[in-house]
Amino acid sequence: MRILRYAAFSANPAGGNPAGVVLDATGMDTDTMLATAAEVGYSETAFAVPEAENVLNVRYFSPLVEVPFCGHATIATAVAHAERHGPAELLFRTAAGPIPVRTHREADGSMVATLTSVPPRTRPLGPELAALLAALHWHPDDLDPLLPPRVAYAGAWHPIIAARTRGRLADLDYDFDALAALMREHAWTTIDLVRRAGPTEFHARNPFPPGGIHEDPATGAAAAALGGYLRELGLVDVPATLTVHQGADMGRPGTITVSIPADPASGISVSGTAVAIEAAAAQPNP
Structure with a gap:
């Protein structure tokens, strides 16, 4: 297990919202995810389990509880994935429902992610x-x-x-x-x-x-x-x-x-x- 740390909604690591990201949480149980999120200490840590090409099962944990969906950790996870595998159209399967996410690289080199929520x-x-x-x-x-x-x-x-x-x-x-x-x-x-x-x-x-x-x-x-x-x-x-x-x-x-x-x-x-x-x-x- 490798824990990545990203600041979402900012190009500056000292800005935005920090999120923990585990791009391959295969085999981790709920208690381990919660303990890991508590150790990271950010408002959320995302745990992704690859299901198929560009399809990830994702769970989100605060230091105290699991939450059904987290936007900033979704953005952080998508950017971390894109930096390792290239920009793509992704599908996150979450407790709230399926969340399409796309990533692209801007002219200045920054990676941008866009998620589309479930119907509000x-x-x-x-x-x-x-x-x-x-x-x-x-x-x-x-x-x-x-x-x-x-x-x-x-x-x-x-x-x-x-x-x-x-x-x-x-x-x-x-x-x-x-x-x-x-x-x-x-x-x-x-x-x-x-x-x-x-x-x-x-x-x-x-x-x-x-x-x-x-x-x-x-x-x-x-x-x-x-x-x-x-x-x-x-x-x-x-x-x-x-x-x-x-x-x-x-x-x-x-x-x-x-x-x-x-x-x-x-x-x-x-x-x-x-x-x-x-x-x-x-x-x-x-």
Whole structure:
């Protein structure tokens, strides 16, 4: 077993979201994968088992739990695969469903991966919204009235909570234990806190306490869920391409590109580059 480390959604190893990648996890059982992810210490580590040419069975583990789908670890795994086998059209078989992934090399030499999510959907937030805001130490007046709170899915469930101001988003000081308990109760993977900077530009932050992570620096699955949310609620003109900035508030800036097709049954595409992290410089997420 060889554990690779990549920073996704950044061309700088000090930016984006670090992910562990095991390109051939054949023979590894669940306990070993979980222990390995805990040792790596990143928000997720992806474990791939080759099934056929360009088809991989992929599982994702945080230091504490398995998650059904992880966007940044998918991007990292696809780039790691492409750097060893060349750009290709891949299929990742995940617990959330089949995820097509394609890779290509840009003119500057960077490798870019694009995943297409399972069809997204949303559901209302009920009485649990009050408990969520309390755990975040947010007030209802902190919310953007143009982007209603909702739970969105594109492989994993994420409440989408839009801040009225950039300052509210920048001040992330929440009750870790209370939020973790609430998220476990409702099977939420991360909380997607967003601030709309323009029609197709967003800033985002993603607490991930059920995984033992205070904050995820760049969250592809949540970005896909955000794209589906905006399309379903008619909050963006489609087709559209979003730019999501994430990680700057924690010193790991990254950029996620989200493509939203007009067809309401289509998955959301998420694109980004990834770069290898030298083992000596690898650090767990805060």
